Amino acid sequence: MSRALLPENHHRLVTEALAALDVRNWVLSIHDPSFPSLPEEDTGWGSPYSEGAARFLAFSRELGFNGIQLGPQGQVTEFNASPYDGTLFSRNLLNVALAPLEAAEPWGALLPPGRVAQLAASRPQALPPGERFRQAFRAQTTLLNEAWRTFQQKRAAPDAAPSIRALAARFDTFRQQHRAWLVRDALFDVLCEEKREPDWRRWADSLDGRLWNPRPEEEAAAVARLTQLELRYADTLERYAFCQFLVHAQHHGLRERVAAWRLKLYGDLQIGLSPRDAWAWQGLFLRTYLMGAPPSRTNPDGQPWNYPVMDPEQYFEPDDAGANAGSRNGPVLRFMNARMDKMLGEYDGLRLDHPHGLVCPWVYRADLPDALWSVQHGARLFSSPDLPDHPALARFALVHPEQVDRAVSRYADRWVKDLSPEQVRRYSVLFDTVVEASRRNGRQLGDLLAEVLSTLPYPLERVLAQYGLGRFRVTQKADLHDPADVYRSENVGPEDWVMVGNHDTKSLWRLVADWQWKGTLRAQAEYLAARLCPEPSEREAFARELSTSPGRLAQAKVADLFASRARNVMMFFTDLLGMPETYNAPGTVDERNWSLRVPQDWARQYRERLKADAAVNLPAALAMALRAQGALARARHQRLLEGLDALARALRAG
Structure with a gap:
């Protein structure tokens, strides 16, 4: 499909143009639910492991992208589709591509032939987004249960097929390697079901609520309870592990596929935790504070995220030689290392979601009835040495009272005025763990993408600077009246990631x-x-052309990315394909959020939109960016520009 959609020389010329513009990373951003499916495999929700997704990714490769940025891929619940509230270790079972499970190799025909096509043909087609999600969630659960029962039966047969024996061996290895988090995550479901209460906070004050963090006098009882649960629910725990094995195996297959296409796969290191993780790892968190977003240009009211905050006093612990001899990684850093090693085994790079949360988290009191008021009157965890409304934070302060500027809001970027190198090192502890894990797993610093938007507190600025990492520049937010605005493309640095928009x-x-x-x-x-027009005498005519042609202006907005100094350009899938819908409206509770999909007939729609300049015409945008470099560049790249112009015309002609 992709080869028929694009001219044969498209990839070569685009790659040459990106090199001429010194763009080293050209990354397509798309979340799991948005991937298209073929009609016969469509359960109502997208998956990056489906055949429809494979064809879309092949098209992305032909377009010239060399990276794919996914969203968080943790398990969500039937009543909350937000990937940023998903689990940290378990992967989302909605992503299991069901149709391949009908094949004898390598899946042992876990589903009967035609089962998925039958489901796809019978599902309701006109459901609102929320109901479509829940219907897909329930259907996925049903078919995964069928696959599990089939596997159990075939595995137990004395004449089990070689494919089943091989599958069972791979499953056993997976289960042994990942037992630590598989048991924790599976037991959460077990206890929610046993108590008929999915909100664990309502049974938090019980032994089961503290199962992984018992009081000293409860430790023996907790061990006994764990043993009891593992015996009583052995089949349930094994089923959980098997489904996780399926989705992990398919993710491994995706990595192999995109690696063959020389596409990097970027994961999303979300800053928040799911309720499952909050229960399983509660001993690592502060009890009286939660993490949120302060008032900002992006969210003027702030956002009470309700995410746990890592306890700084558990970052380190005394080493075996005693407290005076030094320190070693404590429970928090061991947890971070386990999480990082798993993620870096599954992705080529990571988007660091809200890295403020790793360096200078904005926290608010958890005991106040009005969470929005509380987050608006919160404070920075490590930058509050003497706030009268947050005396409990003084023990965590890394700055002295004279280092904060009382003339600005406590959430202002320059609330902290200066830092010594030692203070920067202490702010950087969690971020250092991310960097060290990346290096340990063979990644480069450039494989870490710091999602800094409108706010860059001074401590975070210093931490990023020590590693030479940039920030995100979202050009649609540029203030045209402020030459110093952080979102204007002329203020972009080579290390930054520039984009028109994001999710x-x-x-x-x-x-x-x-x-x-x-x-x-x-x-x-x-x-x-x-x-984009280096000749002053021609700018008025160019501006007039853009102002009378919205489609042409949209192409220029894309060209502006490539004309900046950034070596890293990202594009969200809606911008690429000409889709006007919004994927997520932050700060809102709306079932339309997280549900937008690339349509099944995306290739036809893209082709038609290109004719009207209503989708990104990449050759046209690249040619515009090259011409913005001036007469010498135009002469040097004359043949390339001629090729790009011909490609752009061909795409507009259909």
Whole structure:
């Protein structure tokens, strides 16, 4: 499909243009639910492991992308589809591609032929997003249960097929390697079901609520209870492990596929924890504070995320020689290392979600009834030496009172005025763990993407600077009246990641329509003309052309990314394909969030939109960016520009 959709020389010319622009990473961002499916495999929710996804990724490769940025891939619940509330170790079973399980090799025909196509044909087609998600969740659970029962029966047969014996051996190895988190995560489901209460906080004050963090007098009882649960629910725990084995095996297959295409696969190191993780690892967290987002340009009201906060006093512990001899990794850092090693075994790089949470988390009191008020009056965990409303934070302060600026808000970037190298080192403990794990697993610093948006507190700025890491620059948010604005493309550094939008913003195409409706298209056109037209005498004509052609202006907005100094460019799938819908509206509870999908007929729609400049015409955008370098660059790249222009015309012609 991808070869028919794009001209034969598209990949070669795009790759050459990216090199000429010194763009080293050109990454497509898409979350799991958004992947397209073929009609006969479509259960109502996307998966990166489906055949439809494989074809879409092949198309992405032909477009010239050399990386794919996924969202968090942890297990979500039937009532909360947000991937940022998913589990840290267990993978999302909604991602299991069911159709391959019908094959004898390598899956031993765990599902009968045609079972998935039958499900796809019978599912309701016009459900609202929330009900579509829940229907897909229930259907996935049903078929995975069928696959598990089939596996049990075939494994027990004395004449089990070689494929089943091989599958069983692989499963046993997986279960042994990952037992530590498999048992914890599976027991959460067991206890929720046993108590008929999915909100563990309602049974938190019990032995089961503290199973992994018992009081000293409960330790023997907790061990006995664990033994009892593992014996009583052995089949349930094994089924949980088997389903996790399936999704992990399919993820491994995806990694092999994209590696063959020379595509890097980026994971998402979410800053939050699921309720399952909060229960399983509760001994690592502060009891009286939660993590959230302070008021900011992105979210003026702030956001009470309700995420646990790692206890700084458990970062380290005395070594075997005693407290005076030094320290070693404590429970928190051991947990971080286990998480990092698992993720870096599954991805080529990581997006660091809200890295403020690793360096200078914004925390708020958990005991106040109004969470929004509480987060608005919160504080930075390590930057609050003497706040009268947060006296409990003084023990964690890494700065002295004279190092904070009382003239600005406590969430302002310059609340902390200065830091010594030793203070930076102490702020950097969790971030250092991420970097060290990356190096230990053979990754480069450039494989870490720090999602810093509108706020960059001084401690985080210093931590990133010591590693030469940049920030995210979301150009659709640029303030055209402020030359120093962080989102303007002329302020982008080579180490930054630049993009028009991301999963939390409006689509480029919706934005252009908004600008047109609000009468601000001309201002955008003038800004882009100044960026992309080096000859002052020609800028007015260029701006006039852009202001009268929204599609042309959208292409220029993409060209602006490549014309910046950034070596790293990212694009969200809606921007690429010309889709006007919003994937997620942050700070809102709306079942439309996290549900937007690439349609089954995406290739046809993309082809049609290209004819009207209503989807990204990559050759056109790259040619525009190259011409922005001036007359000498145009002469040097004349043949390349001619090739890109021909490609752009071919795409517009259909």
